[in-house]
Amino acid sequence: MDPDRHALLHRNTERSNVLIVALALFQVLGSVLIATDADAAPATDALADIGRILFFDANLSKNRTQSCATCHDPERAFIDGRDNGVGGAASLGDDGHSIGDRNAPSAAYAALTPPFQKNDEGHYIGGQFVDGRATTLAIQAIEPLTNPLEMALPDTAAVIERVQENSILKGMLVAQFGANLFTDAERALAAIGECISAFEQTATFAPFDSKYDRYLRGEYKLTALEELGRSLFFSDLTNCSSCHLLNTSTLKQGETFTNYRYHNIGLPPNMVLRGKNGRSPEHKDKGLSEHPAIDDPSLAGKFRVPTLRNVAVTGPYMHNGIFSDLRTAILFYNKYTVSSAQSRINPETNLAWGEPEIKETIDIELLNQGQPIDDGRARALIAFLYTLTDARYESLINR
Ligand code: HEC
Ligand code: HEC
Numbered sequence: 001m002d003p004d005r006h007a008l009l010h011r012n013t014e015r016s017n018v019l020i021v022a023l024a025l026f027q028v029l030g031s032v033l034i035a036t037d038a039d040a041a042p043a044t045d046a047l048a049d050i051g052r053i054l055f056f057d058a059n060l061s062k063n064r065t066q067s068c069a070t071c072h073d074p075e076r077a078f079i080d081g082r083d084n085g086v087g088g089a090a091s092l093g094d095d096g097h098s099i100g101d102r103n104a105p106s107a108a109y110a111a112l113t114p115p116f117q118k119n120d121e122g123h124y125i126g127g128q129f130v131d132g133r134a135t136t137l138a139i140q141a142i143e144p145l146t147n148p149l150e151m152a153l154p155d156t157a158a159v160i161e162r163v164q165e166n167s168i169l170k171g172m173l174v175a176q177f178g179a180n181l182f183t184d185a186e187r188a189l190a191a192i193g194e195c196i197s198a199f200e201q202t203a204t205f206a207p208f209d210s211k212y213d214r215y216l217r218g219e220y221k222l223t224a225l226e227e228l229g230r231s232l233f234f235s236d237l238t239n240c241s242s243c244h245l246l247n248t249s250t251l252k253q254g255e256t257f258t259n260y261r262y263h264n265i266g267l268p269p270n271m272v273l274r275g276k277n278g279r280s281p282e283h284k285d286k287g288l289s290e291h292p293a294i295d296d297p298s299l300a301g302k303f304r305v306p307t308l309r310n311v312a313v314t315g316p317y318m319h320n321g322i323f324s325d326l327r328t329a330i331l332f333y334n335k336y337t338v339s340s341a342q343s344r345i346n347p348e349t350n351l352a353w354g355e356p357e358i359k360e361t362i363d364i365e366l367l368n369q370g371q372p373i374d375d376g377r378a379r380a381l382i383a384f385l386y387t388l389t390d391a392r393y394e395s396l397i398n399r
Contacts, residue, residue: 053166077310086270102130106314108205109256156185173191211394233385265363267356269322312385324348
């Protein structure tokens with residue numbers, strides 16, 4: 001059911017590279033060569049085409065008001081660009097009033113997150129959602145359809161009914177999965193998940209064309225400030241790379257800026273959000289230990305390290321959207337490394353940072369390792385993080 005998505009994604013990228021080369025040759029040499037790519041087109045493209053329709057289909061929500069794209073808007077780096085009454089944090093559901101407790105993360109580059117698993121060192125890694133509870137992208141994709149806070153369809157039967165309303169969509173699914181697909185609701189639902197995940201594995205979600213990617217390919221020269229930020233980010237002066245780096249080689253292409261592990265950085269709860277969604281201020285989002293298969297209090301409060309790709313345009317930040325500015329998200333780490341009074345103050349609110357939601361499991365050894373981030377370093381780190389913006393979102397950066 002779950003093909004090796006990494007291989008798949010790379011295959012897709014390679015295929016588009018093949019296409020680019022083929023097109024270039026075509027211009028030079030004439031008509032014959034272009035046939036190469038058309039011949040190679042596998043069924044995954046057909047699944048992705050179906051997935052694209054499903055991703056934008058508001059009929060898949062109870063009141064037909066929202067699709068996946070409402071909360072993962074391709075024009076906004078696949079986040080929820082709506083205000084939602086809570087400074088852009090979290091999301092309004094199809095019922096027009098429900099608001100969850102977590103911020104909608106970008107769906108860009110999510111296809112590169114490995115399936116939920118324990119790695120060789122015994123640490124949990126990967127999985128979709130900030131607590132990893134959906135092992136794969138295909139499993140994740142069917143959850144929002146019946147989540148009462150999101151698209152709110154009552155059950156699988158309702159999802160299948162809505163999909164079959166669209167005869168073109170129905171025909172495309174039947175052509176790929178067989179005429180009897182809709183006689184087995186669970187199989188039909190799994191097929192829907194597979195198609196959406198195929199769409200999410202296309203280069204639309206992971207173009208790898210940011211300034212940073214272009215720099216690695218020798219097509220862009222970093223400014224002095226961007227270069228300073230880059231060296232700070234990768235050096236031992238900051239501890240960013242102990243969590244926000246997948247590859248040990250600093251010049252590796254395709255870096256996703258997360259090790260996919262789970263850590264507690266000691267964030268406070270978002271009380272504005274709690275005030276709006278009605279959850280008790282005492283409620284604790286236990287992160288990884290909310291995963292249904294995990295019952296280990298030592299993992300409470302740990303959240304999967306997010307990618308930093310497109311972070312310039314995906315605020316508000318953190319699992320609960322507690323920080324509006326990227327600068328705040330960076331200065332927060334000074335809490336652990338600087339003893340001055342200023343480091344205890346949130347520059348957005350001018351108030352103390354707030355008590356961590358879950359204190360006991362903070363990854364203090366890692367967080368203590370960094371050096372203070374003064375104004376100059378913060379500016380450089382921000383300039384570097386801005387270079388991780390996909391080309392089509394560069395115009396959204398609020399400088
Ligand atoms: C009402 C808003 C909303 C809708 C509609 C919605 N999502 Fe989400 N999405 C969220 C939120 C909030 C989260 C984070 C929840 C969590 O981690 O527990 C999320 C998480 C995700 C993730 C995981 C990303 C990661 O890095 O962990 C993916 C992928 C995703 N959604 C894709 C989809 C798809 C596909 C659909 C349509 C079938 C969809 N979403 C519909 C709000 C929404
Ligand atoms: C101990 C591991 C760890 C270290 C060290 C670390 N981070 Fe993080 N970072 C995380 C985790 C985990 C989150 C998500 C926390 C959450 O939502 O609960 C995060 C979130 C972020 C975010 C918000 C991303 C978003 O989309 O919401 C930014 C920006 C960020 N980190 C930048 C940095 C920078 C810059 C450094 C170095 C100065 C750094 N981090 C060091 C683990 C770490």
